[in-house]
Amino acid sequence: MMSPDLIASLVMVTRVMGEMQDEWWIIGSAAVALHGADPGPVADIDILLSERDASQLFPQLGIPIAPGGAHHQFASTVFGIWNDPPISVEFMAGLRVMRDSRMQDLQLHTRTPVTAGTVLVYVPTRPELEGMLRLFDRPKDAARLGALRLLD
Structure with a gap:
């Protein structure tokens, strides 16, 4: 079952994503929860979107347009965090x-x-x-993968 904070945050997400030109996806723990599995606590909502939509959305939300931080497993051409919802939203493009x-x-x-x-x-x-969780190959992703498999 999704928490009230997650649902409230997703409502806010749909309000801002409604004007986007390209497809977007929720990934990570929130996606696992949306598939009906228990990912454990959802600390943030990860959204993949296009660079074009990020360049439109970020100024509206007061998010600076910047590349994602250096990480040995991940990089993004554009990254931003929206802290207004009860659960923060991390937007990633590229x-x-x-x-x-x-x-x-x-x-x-x-x-x-x-x-x-x-x-x-x-x-x-x-x-x-x-497949994405296997690709990410972190302990928390293995746990999320296991939660999805419990649905079988």
Whole structure:
């Protein structure tokens, strides 16, 4: 079951994402929860969006347009945090992931609508989300993968 804070935050997300020109996705722990599994506490909501939409959205929300911070597994061309919702939202565009000793663009190929409370949000299909969690290959992603598998 999703927490009231998660649902309230997702309602706020849909309000700001409604004007976007390109597809966007919720990933990470919030996506696991939206698929009906228990990811544990959802500390933030991760959203993948296009650079074009980020350049439109960030100024509206007062978020500076900047590249993502240096991390040995991830990088993004644009990254920003929106702290107004009860659960903060991390927006990422141009996400790249370390794979086979080099950074590769993360390309999502599926998008499925999920109802959260009274709003519609978008996540990768379960198989693609599971593949993404395997690709990220962190302990918390393995736990999220295990939570999704419990749905079987």
